[in-house]
Amino acid sequence: MSAHAASASEAELPPLTAGPYRKRIGLISLVACLGGLLFGYDTGVANGAEGPMSHELGLNELQTGIVISSLVFAAAVGAFLGGQISDRIGRRKMILVLAIMFFVGVIFVVTAPGFGVVVVGRIILGLAVGGASTVVPVYLAELAPFEIRGSITGRNELAIVIGQFAAFTVNAILAASFGEQEGVWRIMFGICALPAVALFIGMMRMPESPRWLVEKGRYDEALAVLKTVRSEDRALAELAQVERVADEEKDEHGLDFKQILANRWLRRIVLVGIGVAVAQQLTGINSIMYYGSRVLEQSGFSQTAATIANTNFGLAAVIGGIIALRNMDRLDRRKTFMIGLTLTTICHCLVGIAGLVIPEDNAARPYVILVLITAFVLSMQTFLNIAVWVWLAEIFPLQIRGLAIGISVFFGWFVNACLALYVPTLLHNLGLGTFFLFAIVGVIMLGFLWHEVPETRNKSLEHLEESLLSGELYATLPRRVPFARGPKKH
Template structure:
């Protein structure tokens, strides 16, 4: 359990038991995580498809950047809208809507005209639709899983979505490499690369038709009997009843304290909600400022800068996807064993060290040295492995846990919106930075990492080993911040939290 102990809320719940209900949770997570798989494939496929697509449609470098970044900026909007929509119509229905959007977006990209101007416009439109779906999935699926999972295994259940994301990216890299090797000479091969993700979109839609709604969302909407019916299928009878009583109790207390309709106004009026939403934004932005998605989008370009030719770079980039999958397995194993704060600090420390090593290798090893590309490829591999093993999954799990029920979709949507916006800026400008600065670009990421380490240490509260309801109670009265360190060791100095 958490280093901070188990509160009375957790102690009074009957223990978990094995049975059909535990297998049901596993099935729900597999189906819902198809949304994460689509998220990963759609963000990873562009790394191999951009070259043949740009050549066939006659796209300029700027137009190619617009095609790639349009999905990312749309995802920022999708994250915000998806969070609000899930608060309004439910987590399950929102995921069904997202599945349809994934399929429609793929259709526009695959069947875009081959003429330059029209093709460019249709592809961008399709990528925007896909981006809205990706952003929505990035907020709604983790919340859905967190609200269904028992607190004892919430980290590993919710973390499966990030595992699905990196698996989707690895699948995209592998499909790109195989198609390029076997059919790279065929006109329109990039359309096949994109078309593959139509299959999981269909599976997600039909799978979610048989999945339940979040019991916590049902309680929030006053549908208590339906919530109990759902809990009876995913908990033992005794545990389901006890957990429902706890959820109902906290929800009633919160509603009695509300002065108006839940929303942005409520966030601004409560200093603790304001603070945790700002911290959530900071955590989401920190994740993106590691540059992980710059590698996932432009990994082959980075490898070409290090010395590989185009074909070798595309093949070698699949190793980054493999590193992400291996790291995901490690993260899931540790998610319910290590505190979230611990994984954050370890992860960002390791990624910052890798940035420093990549930048140093690019600076010190001569460009004509045959070992240069392999050394850099190994260091980038270690960066991705560190990121996925300790930081990525923990970030998504933490964001799905920390916010109160009645604003959970809105708050995670706001946080992820800012994360996606930073992601979009990086997607747009990383090619320019790599061209202008080469691998010394990684020194910038290292500097940012050092700064953000201080933020994580100073502001991020622990969530592991607590029910969502006990977290909500301790958040709304500010007690959750009492366990944070009062002093921050940083650059040899100590910063007193109360000096400012």
């Protein structure tokens, strides 16, 4: 089946038309994406705050590493638990809980008298970051019409990189304005309390996911929500589809590991989801977001120049995110994956080569490497990052969506955390040759994405669920595999 061909499920729906509900979807996505903004700020703020914080609190290198990586390891746990909890209490309530956790975590860090309290605050923030990374994309995907689902869901990733860019910029401004003044790092961390409050207040007025409401048997509430974000005839038709699919699958799938392991189609798609999440992290994108200044110092910049130049990575990510949103509903997910991973792998090779062939005393060396790494970040954000989060939010069946995306993102965050721990050591031992390792992994992951990732664009969530559970979705892959010969359900 072509990715562009409308299935019976999509053909049954009235066409998407202009109307006030489009503005309503825009408002909902704006508020929910504050979770992504907090995600980005909290992961990016340490790239500038760690120095003054470590100096004031008297932290050694190990303690500083624990402070930085504790958020990332906690995010893995938060991603896994957040999806499951949202399956039980709802997407909206879970985002409200996350807003509270963001605020409480900030208070712990800002008022911390020493190492222990900072780590506690960072763990709380990490749990919130991980939860937001799973729940917000699912919430947006379940509210958006399939025709514009990519651009709506992708806004969360754009919000993440805007948050990281904001953190880099705020750090640079505060460092330039207050220099070595005591407590400046507390201001850097404290600023993100404001969007946490805005997220909580905003979500109090936002609706619950209509698909989650249907899964819980609350059909009248689901219809009421759909009528605020769809035309009336579209809302009625869409609700009928969601109800039908939910009823068909209600007795066949549970919300635990046993049900996933018992069904080969679910088992396979969760493994593919894990692979996609891990592939995203193995590009090393977050290593640049965490340690970009260190990489630039190794290339030849001074410490101050590296801090300023580091903002280029955040700006490139924002520009790439804007381009990605424009293309998200125009290019197939598989195509964007392949283009993105090809470009990032080429950039890795070029950075490694530049590090080898350009002498360290060459004045052009740091600028060449800055341009190449900026090109890597731009490629990553334009073609890969947003597409990965959108794909993860839409590929899994409704009844295991929170659990499955939680499992996938858990492994992604775990790999992210391992890189956060070991990339400084790799940079110390291998220098810019570290990028050759990322390139080798990129080639391997290209083969995986080509053979295992099914297309999701231009398909309703209900059609994706039905074709996944029948095995039909795998028949669209370029390589037919032995266990994709025909439908089989358990």
